[in-house]
Amino acid sequence: MTDAIRQFPRKKARTLRFSCGAPRSARAIADGSRVLFLRSDGPEDTVTSLWMSAIDENGHASETLLADPRTLLADADAEDVPAEERARRERAREGGSGIVGYSTDASGNRVTFTISGQLFLTDLTAGATRAITIEEDELKPVLNPRISPDGRHIMYTTGTYLVDVDLADDEETGDAISVVASAPQNGEWKIGLAEFAAGEEMDRYDGFWWSPDSKYVLFETYDESPEPIWHLSDPANPTNPAQANRYPQALTANADVRLTLLELGYDSDNCCYGAIANEVQWDHESYEYLAAVSWREGHDPIILVQDRLQQHDQVLAIHVGEPIATMRDAENGFTDDNGDEVETFSIAIPEYAEGERPGTTRVLEEHGNDYWLDLIHGTPAFTPDGRLICAMNDMDVDTNRLTVDGTPFTPAGLQVREVLDVTDDDVLCVVQRTPEILPESDLPFLWQSNAADHDARSFDVVSIRFDGTWEPLTYTPGQWSMSRASNGCVVTGRGMDDATVQMQHCMNIVTTDENGTDMTSMVVAPIENHAETPGFTPNVHFTRLGERELYTAIVLPSSDSEYAHEAILPVLMKPYGGPGFQQVIESQSFYWDAQWWADQGYIVVTTDGRGTTGRGPQWDRAIYETMKSVTLEDQIDAVRALPEALEALAGENAAANVPQPDLSRVAMIGWSYGGFLSALAVLEAPETFAAACAGAPPTDWTLYDTHYTERYLGLDSAVYERNSIIADAPQLDRPLMLIHGFADDNVTIAHSLRLSQALMATGRKHTFLPLTGITHMTNDETVAENLLILQRDFLAEALG
DSSP, X not given: OOHHHHHHHHHHHHTTTTTTTOOEEEEEETTTTEEEEEEESSTTOOEEEEEEEEEOTTXXXXXXXXXXXXXXXXXXXXXXXXXXXXXXXXXHTXXXXXXXXXXXXXXXXXXXXEXXXXXXXEETTTTEEEEEOOOOGGGOSOEEEEEOTTSSEEEEEOBXXXXXXXXXXXXXXOOEEEEEEEOOSSSSEEESSOOHHHHHHSOOOOSEEEOTTSSEEEEEEEEOTTSOEEEEOOTTSTTSOOEEEEOOBTTSOOOEEEEEEEEEEEOTTSOEEEEEEEEOOOOTTTOOEEEEEEOOTXXXXXXXXXOTTSSEEEEEEEOOOOOSSOSEEEOOOEEOTTSOEEOOXXXXXXXXXXXXXXXXXXXXXXXXXXXXXXXXXXXXXXXXXXXXXXXXXXXXXXXXXXXXXXXXXXXTTEEEEEEEEEOSSEEEEEEEEOTTTSOGGGSOGGGGGXXXXXXTTOBEEEEEETTSOEEESOOSSEEEEEEEEXXXXXXXXXXXXXXXXXXXXXXXXXXXXXXXXXXXXXXXXXXXXXXXOOSSOOOEEEEEETTTTEEEEEEOOOTXXXXXXXXXXXXXXXXXXXXXXXXXXXXXXXXXXXXXXXXXXXXXXXXXOTTSSSSOHHHHGGGTTOHHHHHHHHHHHHHHHHHHHHHHHHHHOTTSOOOEEEEEEEEEEEETHHHHHHHHXXXXXXXXXXXXXXXXXXXXXXXXXXXXXXXXXXXXHHHHHHHOSGGGGGGOOSOEEEEEETTOSSSOTHHHHHHHHHHHHTTOOOEXXXXXXXXXXXXXXXXXXXXXXXXXXXXXXXXX
16 A cells, blocks of 8 residues: 555545635625635644635735634633534534634625634724623623624624623723513523524524614524433443433424514614514414525515425415504603713614504415425525525426526526525526536536536536526536635635645726726635645546446555455445435545555445435435435346446556456445444345445434434324334344444434344344444544444455
């Protein structure tokens, strides 16, 4: 093995999968000449700081450190994160420390964030960062701070209280801190936080939202008491009590989620003196999921609510309303002891015209699907001029599309994955192309040179106008995203030729030539990346296997590997394979692990089967109520089609050695759904799979959460029994390693324990590797490093 391959497990672990030192979380602000982003100082530094890229009027670019946690807090390296924030990071799969998120006002001049639960404000105009002191213990911890669009206030939640911070004009005046709302006292209510199902499955991490004019706040409260109580224990430390958590277990009750419109009252000094709360009304019994919230300037806020099975939804506009009575009435003044006139005030209960009370809702659109409705991040949303943009699973043309006021406008064959920005002229989207629907001949000129690679493997950013015309804004196939503001944008992503994340700040600059003619040119300023690289380039070959033309990546030993010239090698299947997540992507980082495995002496194969998305709504829904059988069938088909694919590859690469697969020695490894699939492979297809390593497998779907599981399996317990692998335990006659973390609150260790118990009850030999203190992310560097090595050794022995 080369040194790079030999050092890979340790290097991957110490660099948090090569993410330390890479810029991320970029946002273009104001006119686009400035971009905020996060980055740590080096390839093994997990503490991220807040940075800014700026392009001046002459086109000169610079990077400025705005806030360094180690400067602001002496013990920033010994991070002390509140439990609620740790939970949010786990939901968002956030592995870093320091400044891991931020909020900015509309002008982009003020930014707020937390470090170790303490609140900070960076003022770009003043060029300074200061701590905001919260004295009262009951007003801590500071969670999810969000600065108002006008930059005058910060709202945060403690989980019990929603707290407003009126920012002082200068430090000597002092910030005014007040509670504007609190969670109900009955039940187990939280305020201003996103419930578990929202964070884990809906990608909604916020629990309150400012109005564009900074006069209102829309906030969530939820009661967890209907959900069952689960306990996570730490058996390695028996003196520690088990941690009790509410969990939205499939086929049981969800949290009761409510929404409130809060009208804030400000005095002449812009300090909040009170608030009036109005409950947002909708049919909670029929639509129990609050999936998305959007509030655009000049329009009422809109929300997307879903029914339990996610087969029906409603887009609702929330009425804000204008009171007939004023919020704040002056009373008669009085003279104080110094003879000064003092004016007093009372807060009047506002009166509204009939039907105008805030919090009432009206239905803008309703949608339905016989299987389920997908959530597309960034929708629903209003255009500035008031047209409604919504997502549509168009089954007739097999395309995930967008609609404007109910009419589809995005092209058939462009699968919309995310909406990044909406204007009166276009929608900025991340899309994947389906070649069978949108042929190369219909692609724009800029994609013609590499048209074949712009397919389900490539996440491209495009601008789509409302007449259906469109243009690409990223040209190299890869995994891309963008943030734009006025005349500037920042593009982030990586392709197959990039070992590190590419982040580029782009800005249109207008200059005047000697003749007085204005000329527009684009300045492109790459943002520095300090991340480590593996030191090798994956030997990846893309193909499509079987009658369903499964997108597949085949990784062969590198040219300087000791296995480079072998005529036949065992096969390692390395899928995720479950609904909603692809692994065959035009991004180099997806194949670093696979290359390490290939250089241990394997042909490594990753196949995206039905349900893994990217190929249209019909492809996704092929797994409905049959996840277990369908996803395994596609992996078996990939194995069977592999010899022919490798023969074809050898014919295309006469100068290279392409080994043939030893189909008597096929193993599978995977994590989460990939772990489920790996265990399933040796349980139900031992004639194809000789061994497996299953990491954090959801073995019993009644132990997983409602929003994910019921979307695919419904509410019939018989369907859950068919898709479980617990009853398959007596069939095991192949080597199986189970791996699971005791601290995993997403796929709890109960899944692996139940399968292990069933295997033990029937006398089936297996290996179980429990991980103390490890969550679903496996962020401990020692554990992460040794996991690869232990799996390698287990499979080497199992396959002989």
